[in-house]
Each structure stands twice: as structure tokens, then as C-alpha cells.
Amino acid sequence: MNALLQLDLPSRERQPWGLHKVRAGRVLFAQGEPFHGLYAVRSGTLKSVFALADGREQVCAFPMAGDVIGFDGVVDGVHGTTMTALEDTHVAPLAWRSCAQLAACDANPLQHLMELMARDIQRGHTFHALLGRANAQERLAMFLLDQSRRWHAQGCSPCDFQLRMSRAEIGSFLCMSMETVSRTFSGMQRKGWLRVDNRRVILSDMVGFTRRFGALP
Amino acid sequence: MNALLQLDLPSRERQPWGLHKVRAGRVLFAQGEPFHGLYAVRSGTLKSVFALADGREQVCAFPMAGDVIGFDGVVDGVHGTTMTALEDTHVAPLAWRSCAQLAACDANPLQHLMELMARDIQRGHTFHALLGRANAQERLAMFLLDQSRRWHAQGCSPCDFQLRMSRAEIGSFLCMSMETVSRTFSGMQRKGWLRVDNRRVILSDMVGFTRRFGALP
DNA sequence: CGCTCCATTGAATCCGATCAAAGAGTGTGG
DNA sequence: CCACACTCTTTGATCGGATTCAATGGAGCG
Secondary structure, three states, X not given: OOHHHHHOOOOOOOXXXXXXXXXXXXXXXXXXXXXXXXXXXXXXXXXXXXXXXXXXXXXXXXXXXXXXXXXXXXXXXXXXXEEEEOOOEEEEEEEHHHHHHHOOOOOHHHHHHHHHHHHHHHHHHHHHXXXXXXXXXXXXXXXXXXXXXXXXXXXXXXXXXXXXXXHHHHHHHHOOOHHHHHHHHXXXXXXXXXXXXXXXXXXXXXXXXXXXXXXXX | OOHHHHHOOOOOOOOOOOOEEEOOXXXXXXXXXXXXXXXXXXXXXXXXXXXXXOOOEEEEEOOEOOOEEOHHHHOOOEOOOEEEEOOOEEEEEEEHHHHHHHOOOOOHXXXXXXHHHHXXXXXXXXXXXXXXXXXXXXXXXXXXXXXXXXXXXXXXXXXXXEOOOOHHHHHHXXXXXXHHHHHHHHHHHHOOOOEEEOOEEEOOOHHHHHHHHOOOO
């Protein structure tokens, strides 16, 4: 059975081929390592970190169940980011060689793969716009709405969920300091827009929150 | 002959199939229009603009000869950005349907296509890092080094080239105000790092300039 | 020539970064 | 079970770079 056929996600009922477990804090693949294939995330959460030449680091994404990761390695056969698990995580490897071979038999998974990559590109555009136009409050709000939507898609409540990442990681991702993230959380709570207790977030007024910030990218 | 076979760019000697001319200021495709396929840019320069719901706009990229554009339309069959020519431009359309069909005969152009998309994704990561960590001077410097490199690849001088975009467009792209772009240009000129006359840029001390800013993403 | 758009420069303001310190949470080993 | 060490989070005070508002100067074009 071809690995790529598993790309018609989500299908967690079917026992996936070659399931792989990554414990919290462990690295799935590291920047600079040779690229062998993609991974479909089955459960858990990871962070994708891009290390700059001068040692500084940038969180690029927080992939979770349903996402396919590793595209940045396609360019020159080397992983462009380091992928670390934020909690215990299960991934299904998709060998890259089989992707090219697959092209000969069926074009639909190919189309799917392209759509996934295109989605990553589009996400980059909206994020570019977000960083360009939005202030700290809008950035954090968009992040929370995104988290809410994604946890909702996992079957959790969209109004009450647990963040898997630290303030510093959120800050790196949103391009603002850890302190500003914390202050913005506090400010939103003071205004009654949400309740926050450490990493637990409760969007008590989901409708109002969405109305206030939903118009952004 | 299959359109996708032209993807082994650059090959401007061979007369391309279905060459299309876009005059300066004209729109190649607009955000929201149905997606029919990609385009390979043969000559000229364009800007890719992402319009937000509230009317604000964000310049996402400045594609030029050698680039393949339109990937964002693959997601849901609708173009995600508006592509406008900054000068008279030639593009070669690549019908999308033939891409899927092509998969059945040869996997190499497919691999090439994936690499192009992966490159776009990676570009997004480095840009994310750039916006997060770099100040106005570093942003503009990186932009100029990128322009220099690309014009050099076109056969022009890497030290003396003509920008095709306005200060406002550069500012939108780099997420800073038009005034800051202008001020930063002036500051660099005052320090003797370059000469700038309207849209013409002369990097007199290319080596020093690269050494100073080349370590960035 | 006159119009419009683009670029430059100045002055005032503000948002977020940085530095600093204290409090809350977590896990380990005695 | 508690003490200790460590990391994460919160909050305050200050500073600085970029934005904003505003006015002038140039470039290109009909």
C-alpha cells in the first residue's frame, strides 16, 4: 500500500502505516538534517523553529493533528526547520520517494499534496499581512481564534482550551516579546473579553470576540 | 507538447507556448477570480497584493523573470492575491489541468513544481523571521540585497539597478511606512553605504554592504 | 505649462522592547 | 511530605524606534 494514499486525512479510524511516537520536548527532525519525507500529524502538537545564522530562533508554526509537515525539506533535500514536540505526539511518516512514484498511478493524492502546500503558501501571505498591519492585541486575538478553531476541529470546546506553548513561544511566533504577550493577555482579561489562567484560555464571549477581531485576515 | 514541460526554467531561448503580454499597471489576475493555472514569468516585474477584508492591502511579493506565480489559487480554485504588472511584462500560462494529467507520464516536472512551491514556503519562513527580528535598516538592506541578486541573475549589474516599485510598495512589502523607507534610504546614503536617486540604486561598496547585512536570513 | 503622483524631511506621539524584580508553578531528591 | 531549584509568568518603569501628521520639493505626463 502506498504511503501517500493516507493523505486523504483525517482518517484516524484506519490504523496508519508506520505510526511514530515523539515524546514531549523531543525533536522529530532538525534543521540541516537530510530530508527523507513528510509526516502526517495524527495527535499532539509540535513547534516548527527556524534558526537564524546568528543563533536567534523564530517559531514558524504550531502543527497539530491533521497537518502535514516537512515541506520545507523539499527544496534542497535538507530540513529547513527543527520540529519539536510540545506534548506527546504521534506522526505517520510519508516517504518522499513514493510521492514521486505515486504520480504515475493516480493524480488525486498529488492534487491533495499540492493543495496542502498551497495552503501553507497562502497562510504565509495572511501571516505577512497580519504582521504588517496588526498591533499586539490583534495579533494575539487572531492567534487565539486560530487555536480555538483548530481545537474545535479536534472535537474540543472552541471556548475553553489549553495552550500547549509558552508565552515566549507565542511571542516568537507572533513577533513580539514574551512580556507583551503576557501584558496583552492581562489587558484582554481586564476588559472582560476572556479568562486566562496560565495556559488555559476561556473565551467566555465567543461571539463578541469574533465580531471584534474576526474581520482580520 | 505539454505546457508543464516548460517548467525547466530558465529557457528564454526556446519560444514559449502561448506567451502573454501584460502592460504596466494592468492586472494579470485578481483576488477572488477563478483559478485556471500558473504562469511562468518570462520578463518584467509584477507585484502580488493581498487585500484584507477591511480594504487594507499588503504587498506579498515582487515576482520577476524566472518565477512561477499563482500557487495560492490551488487551495480552493480561486486566486488569493491580485497580480499587477509594475512594467511591461511577459508571462507564459501553464494550464493547471495538464499538471495533474502530466503526473501520469513523467515525475520530473512534478518534482520541479513541488520544489518551486516548497521554495515559496521556505521564503515565507525566512521572511517571517526577518519581520520578527530585523529593524528598518536591516529590512531594507535585505530587500536591496535580494533585488541585487535577482537583477544580477537577469544579467544586469548587481551594484547598479533600477527599482520597479514605489516607496509605498516597498514599505507595504517590508511592513513599514513609506516615510521610514525613504528615511532609511537617506540614512544609508549619508553613511556612504549606497547612492540612491529616486528609483535608481547604486551599491558602491557591494562587499562591505554584504558583509554588514549578509548574515541575516 | 500645469496637473498629479511620488519622494523627502521635520516634529510630535505612541506602542512595544528592554531591563528589572517578584510571584506562581513544576519536578526532583532527600 | 517537604525543601529546594528551576522555569515560567506577571507586572512595573523607562527608553527608543517607527508611525503619524504635515509641509515642501521633484518627476513624469498629458
